[in-house]
Amino acid sequence: MVTTEPAADAARVPLIELIGIRRVYGGKSGDKSGSDDSPATEALRGISLSIAAGEFVAIMGQSGSGKSTLMHILGCLDRPSSGTYRFAGRDIAGFSADALAWLRREAFGFVFQGYHLIRTLDAQHNVEVPAVYAGTPLPEREERARALLERLGLAGRFGHRPGQLSGGQQQRVSIARALMNGGHIVLADEPTGALDSRSGAEVMALLKELADAGHTVILITHDRAVAGQARRIIEIRDGQVIADSGASACAAAPQLEPQAFAARMSEGVAHTASLWTDVREALASAWRTLGVNRFRTLLTLLGIVIGVASVIVMLAVGTGTQAKVAQKMALFGASRLYVVPGSDEARGVGGVLTQADVPIVQAVPNVAAAMPFLRGQATLRAGNADAAASIWAVTPDAPHILNWRPVRGQFYDWQDERRLSTVMLLGKKVRERLFGGEDAVGKYVLVNNVPFQVIGELEEKGAVSGDADDDDVVMMPFSTGSRRVLGKTSLSWISVLLDELSQASQTVDAITAQLQAAHHVRDFQVYNAAAAIQAQEDTQRTMTLMLGLIAAISLLVGGIGVMNIMLMTVKERTREIGIRMATGARQRDIQRQFLAEAVMVSLVGGGAGVAAGLAIGAALIAWDVPVIFSVRSIVGAFACAVATGLIFGFMPARQAARLDPVMALGSE
Structure with missing residues (x-):
């Protein structure tokens, strides 16, 4: 094996220094997990060399010689299996993944044989990619990307995607991208391999210009004619350096001074773009x-x-x-209880509820209002129209307790209740049967041959259950209905409105206790409609x-x-x-x-x-x-x-x- 290192000033730190670099693929030594049992392949066999800042170096070798593997290690895309790689005097073996990414972003620019442009991005955005990861502000990176593309002769191609560009144009976009963050070290892997001779000559001319401007250019090629355009040629074969023409003088001041770059590396890795950016x-x-x-x-x-x-x-x-x-339940009384006569036992005694029971129920805590309720049937007549309807004899508390109000006219008041006034409110269906589509308010209806004035029409409610229909009812004062129409004072039930629905069960127990004490027997039942509605x-x-x-x-x-x-x-x-x-x-x-x-x-x-x-x-x-x-x-x-x-x-x-x-x- 022949190993040569360029002569350099001992006091000066080499930009890149490789010492005994080996790279093995497969086998336990090449697999990080140590579990690969495939035969090991040694791509690099103890490569040692130094590259100074500002050099134009060609690494030449045939396919399979290891030159691409060497380029990947030089560009920090891959890590050696053994050996030492020092960049600006620092061993990269201890670098974190973020530190290596920062190094690739800030120091290197890659120019690949296959261009490796992102197909979904246009030329300008492809060039901007390195600056995006560097956290460069949008206006600044747009300006720099356009300037680089113009400098490389692509002024009219900013918005073209890779598929809309020729091979030479794509390679120039690739070079512009390599220079976006400064391109201190340009790693060009067979940059002319996929180009025609004219485009290849243009790309080589660009690389020479970069080298003359102080960029460190490392050219990977198998073509001796291409390699001959560099100032230093390193030839490798079978993973070893077999020839090195020696260090070359830099044509201009290096773009990257190793010691200064090493000094700002730690700070650079720690400071990145903001999370929002x-x-x-x-x-x-x-x-x-x-x-x-x-x-x-x-x-x-x-x-x-x-x-x-x-x-x-x-x-x-x-x-x-x-x-x-x-809403429907609310119309039927979401917060109501019903006290009805009769025992709930099979052999229980019958019972009677009277108006005297209403104040007893009203006095129970959590009872907002209690109302006597008497229901019966009667025949109504208006002109030549007859209608059988359900009569509800209730007090003026009905709109509040039943949550049922007139849509036309008004409800009767307590004065009507005391005077046994012959006034009524019609349900929608009763009004339709007696008066058709006419407004019935103010008209008179005979109830068992007693004239009643219609003072209002109840809002539509619909069927409660089975055949019962709340729209087929007539409401009148309790006193009038019980004495002048139905002829009885015993109640059908007592409607109870609660203050707090959550206390319905306790209220049922309290009403039961109070009425049982008054009747000396449990000849009634309390139905908790609120619980059913809650369920x-x-x-x-x-x-x-x-x-x-x-x-x-x-x-x-x-x-x-x-x-x-x-x-x-x-x-x-x-x-x-x-x-x-x-x-x-x-x-x-x-x-x-x-x-x-x-x-x-x-x-x-x-x-x-x-x-x-x-x-x-x-x-x-x-x-x-x-x-x-x-x-x-x-x-x-x-x-x-x-x-x-x-x-x-x-x-x-x-x-x-x-x-x-x-x-x-x-x-x-």
Whole structure:
């Protein structure tokens, strides 16, 4: 083995110094886990050399000689299996992954044979990539990228993607990218291998200009004619240096002074762009990437859109139905108890409730109001129309206790109650049978041949249960109905309105105790309608929750779709990941990039889902379906969509961040 090192001033620290570098693939020595039993392949066999700042060096060798492996180690894309690599006098073996990424970003610029441009980005954004990871402000990096492209003859190609550029133009974009952060060391791997002779000559001329300007240029080639244009030639064969023409004089002051660079390395690694800047750049890049693959993005969005819209619509319908049921129940007395005569035992005694029992019930704590209620049947006549109707004899407390008020006219008052006034209010169906579509207020109706004046029409309520229909009733003062129409004073029941629904059970016990003490026997029953209504509301609430959970399943399926698409994306964009790492991206930058894409899909899908859900809800409202939108459910569905992107995007993003740079660059 022949090993030569360039003569250099002993007091001066070499920019790059390799001592006994070996690189083994396969086998236990080449596999970090020590579990690979495949035969070991030694790509580099004790390479030792030094490169000074400002040199123009060509590393020449045939395919399989190890020159590409050497370039990867020089550019900190790969680590040696053994040996020492000192950069600016510091051993990189102790560098963290972030420190190596900073070194690639600040010191190196890569020019690859296959150009390695990111296909989803245009020329300008490809050039800007290293500056993005360096945290360079947007206006500054845009200005520098355009200036570099103009300098390299691409002034009119800023917005062209790689597929719209020739090979020579793509290589010049690659060179501009290498210079974006200064390009102190340009590592060019077969830069003319994929170009025609004219484009190759132009690229070599650019590399010579860079060397003349003080850049350190390391050229990897198998072509002796290309290598001959460098100022120093190092030839390797079978992983060993077999010839070295020796150190060359720098044509200009070096772009990078090793000792000064080493001094600012520690501080540079510790200071990066702000989190907001990183997130903003990741989201902007994600938006551009998703915009290129529109059809795939649309398919990915579809699952999120359906999930969010389903959650919003189902919860809105459930809440609307629940509210409608609650409203209906409220009309029938959501906070009421009923005291009815008769024992609840099979052989119990019969009972009678009178008006004297009403004050007893009224005095019980938590009772807001108690009202005597007498019901019977009567025949009504208005002109030539007859109608049989249910007569409700109730006090003026009825609108408050029954939660039932007139839609036309007015309710009778206590003066009417005391005077046994012959006034009444008609239910909607009674009014229709007697007067058709006419307003009945102010007209007279005969009840058992007694003339009554209609002073109001009750609001529509609908059927309570079975054949009973609250719209087929007539209300009149209790005194009038009991004495002049129905002819009895014993009550059908006592209606009780509660202050606190939560204390209904205790109130039932208290009423039972008071009436039993007054009657000396339990000849009555207390029905807790509030408890039944509460159970109905709880059931409806459970159904709404179930609807929401069913809808959430579709959102979960959408999240799984996001993960699958992102995993596929990582596989398809492996080379892009390698390019980003070569230009200085840290693992967390890669992870943030792919996580941002997943979140971007979720954000857009969530927004579209909210819009779709609101549109569907509006259509349902137009079809008289009870729908109530909840801001909480809308915000919750949108937040769940974003969380879905974070959760299901994390694994693909983490997988992308853990890729090996060299393996990623070499993928197809």
